[in-house]
Amino acid sequence: MTSGRQVESARLRRALLIAGPTASGKSAVAVELARRFDATIVNADSMQVYRDLRVLTARPTPQEEKRAPHALFGVVDGAVNYSVGLWLTEAIGIAEQVFDEGRPVIFVGGSGLYFRALTDGLVETPAVPEAVRAAVREKSETRSTAALHEILKGFDPATAARLQPNDRQRVLRALEIFEASGASLAALQGVRVKPFFGSDEWAGLFLAPERAELDLAINARFDAMLRKGALEEIEALAGRRLAPALPVMRALGVPQLLAHLDGRMSLEDAAARAKLETRRYAKRQFTWARHQMKAFRWSKPVEAVEMGSLAIDGLVAGSPEL
16 A cells, blocks of 8 residues: 555656664665655665575565565675675666656665765776686785785775775775776776766655664674574575675674684674674764765654655655755
8 A cells, every 4th residue: 555645757756765774773664665655665785685695684574575665685696796886777777667657766775885876976987807806806815905905005005095904895896996997996086977866856864773772773683683594594605605705705794603603603702793793883884974974864763754754755846855
């Protein structure tokens, strides 16, 4: 059932972007709003795209997916080095189709870069041929991340200065781009693709629970994940013997549960460490939102459905309420 406020125009480009820290209740809010406005929910979380990790990434349940149309959840194999650029291309294609049907789109997730790509545009970097990527990854296997960071300093000191010496994925990406193009990532980042949405075509909502409440929710959710089969999920992932640098291998909880399966950590210690890392990640999500998502309206989770409804109504009328 949809509400009487369903979008009536056949070609309105209107979207609600729901962001927030992990375990803040974004999925439930998105489903309720999608039902009210006959909207499609599009995933904007860099880990929920992977089909290998339904439980550990807290993807929407099959019951939630039946209540409203969902897109880009669990569609990418863990062996794929998925990127914000690939996501943006697919997300835009889905959004255009939904807009052609006269319906709004609700983007929901915790990846700030995905939202920024939609609203601010994406820095255009050259495509890296698979052969080049494979060669760089093969050479890097016997080198530490710190050593790779030192190599990057010689090719691209400006990018190296911006990256953490332990951020293996981004360091490798910068090396791949240099190998493929002969140019530094820093030199290439002056070109930005026009954003998909104009400022009057979207509204943003950031769910902001109290920190103590969120910490409790994070801890409880990880315990629930273990009961629902997260460890078995990681056993299956480990059996694939994927490259450690792949994004799916660095998802929250994966390194700790792999350490347990390898006998390097008790399950109790692994769970405690994973909860700590998740709480730290949530803190970084708050910090990112304060500095990088200034057009988003902050909301307590209990008020989010009503605020989101006002936002979509405002967008349809041509004057966002947020």
